[in-house]
Amino acid sequence: MSANPIPYPFSRPGPLAVPKELGTIRQAPVQRVILPSGDEAYLVTRYDDVKSVLTDPRVSRNLNRPDAPRVSKNNMMFQDSKMDPDPPEHTRVRRLVMKAFTATRVERLRPRVQEITDELVEAMAAKSPPVNVSEELAFPLSIRVICDLLGVPPEEQGRFRRWTDHFLSTGKYTREEIRGALGELNAYMSTLIEEKRERPADDLVSALIQVHDEDDTRLSEYELHWWCRLLLLVGYETTASQLGLTVAKLLAEPGQVQALRADESLLPGAVEELLRWKLMSGSLSMLRYVTEDIEVGGVTIPKGSGVIPAVESANWDGKVFHRPDDLDIARADNPHLTFSVGPHFCVGAALARVELETALGTLLRRFATLRLAIPPEELRRTEGTLIESLVEIPITW
Template sequence: MSGDERDEARRPEGEARCPYPFPRPSALEVPYELAEIRERPVVPITLPSGDGALLVTRYADVRRLLLDERLSRNLGRPGAARIAKNNRMFQDPRIDPDPPAHTRVRRLVMRAFTPARVEALRPYIHSVVDELLTRMARHDGAADLNEALAFPLPIRVICRLLGVPERDTALFRDWTDHFLSVSRFPPEEIKAAMADMNRYIGELIAAKRAEPGDDLVSALIQVRDQEDGRLAEHELHWWCRLLLLVGYETTATQLGGGVALLLSHPEQLALLRADYGRVPAAVEECLRWKLVGSSVSMLRYAIDDIEMDGYTIPKGASVIPAVDSANQDATAFDRPGEFDITREDVGGHLTFSVGPHFCVGAALARTQLQIATESLLRRFPRLRLAVPAKDLRRHEGSLLEAFTEIPVTW
């Protein structure tokens, strides 16, 4: 049976596939379709690659699937859907992203990526934020928040964490844009950028092996586990690349978008300015809105039949647990369509996932988001968007839907 025939066989009778990701009414709004699709627990979709998949829409089902080992992250399996036609992104035949192999490697990584290491970065994060805001203040009352703060901060922090020389941080923005391209760049540019990035990371690992430092790459090289041994060379290379790429652009997009969301809700902004103790809760509410983009990166593969609320996800199906939909589900969040930094149920959002694939950089991202948001609002008490929120734009054709620019004034 061909791939198209398998998709037809899995599709509920009479139900056509709809394109995913869904379009946003505007850059800060969630797609209208997210409210409509939760009337159905499983929705057939077409990915940017043209391949078919199933979108799971409801909070309880999404959370359960993220914990279910029958839903594999290994997209190298025959018949697995692709996100993009010309970019394999995070696929590597030498890396098994499922337990028990993933469990072993993740445990070794977490032995090096400790809470103490993240906490030790706090003074550096404060210093970089202060430096960037001082520079921003010289811009004569107007700036692009992306270029002034949102992108420079996380790339410098993640490079500091990994031991990348500060002079090289500018290289990674272009590499990241290409690595996360769905249709934004041609295949030959993607291939060249990934080759350059892989070569750099290989050289970085060799340099840290020769002269270890107080950084995460050195710690990953040295990490040991009595039962599981050490990271293989390709595993070490993979995790360095993953942390550099994902730890950078996700935080940058969330930071810029979160500030824009606050600025577009004056009553919520006033609550925050009246009590900066609300910053952690405000950051979590912004995370619930999943400003980094859709859930297309959550693509999985069913290695067995999975029963879902009266519907069977068949073995061999490609599946997306739709975190963007789950975070707007009224069964989990009161008034989910309202942006409310005072809500008490926000801690249940799934933006960082749950279970074996919970984001290893969640603590670092939260630390940066909290410090940068509070410092920015304190430094610029009259900060506001320089354009109507509806006029903000996002990049098209990328795995992460970063904002093209976020013009602000004060």
């Protein structure tokens, strides 16, 4: 472990490249890092160790402590003193949320995802290329799907882009700007929940309200609001950013596009491989707090420290992934950790996979000569936000 902490997240040598540190950082199991807030944390680098930390009961997600490190100086992000993100309380609440967010409900959305995708892709086809696939497909698809799932009226969907942008800021907005935007969101969610309580429908907010009102263990009113807000904010931004980066990275690899066109059965594997590359960001959102001394790879991480299980490093571990620096859509064994593992496995993973497979497959079928309109190295990444994407992704055909 280096004596001096290094800045984290790592910078990228190119818009679609992984940080150069991923080639060497696993030489040490733990690395001290400095976060955007200026606080320090320990970065866990190896696949097996990352999995272990993600499931270790001594590693807490509760950052509502005076000595806990912060991601950002201006934004508390996922910190909320009224919510306990650790078992057993988190297990109780998550189990209740999953009653509403079932695989059956997600699978029922597949035809709707295809319908929205077809509509957006045909609108793209009617325009003169190049078009920005991020604004024409990735973001509108993701926000329409999550709003359909939650029961948000279509005319309200445009407002969530700004609220999400503020919620995920690590340096883009001031503290006052973030508080103002989140105040607007909280007021909106309160109104939406009351409307759904009076006129329930076949949507996730109505289902969560039912869990709140009828289940023996119940969601509290605050928990109900918190989860509705979180699912809306995170449920669309992550998928939209991943979809845009997926399209860009795949089109930058013509050989992989050709292989996928020749055999569309490779599509699910292609999605998993592009998820493994974790082009959106590092693992700042995985920041944890150590409640007791723990040993990782022979290194003691002391009680009271911040620790980050570096999923992007785990996904690049050559002991688990053969030739990890190759994009291989036919990779047979791909146990990537992009959706995490254990008690905090992403509740929206199934929906994200449906959207990514549907959008990518539809694009390739609709445009036989689909390609980037500019060289990949000229793409630009967003800055100052927890979830990185590309500023613009111009495509042509």
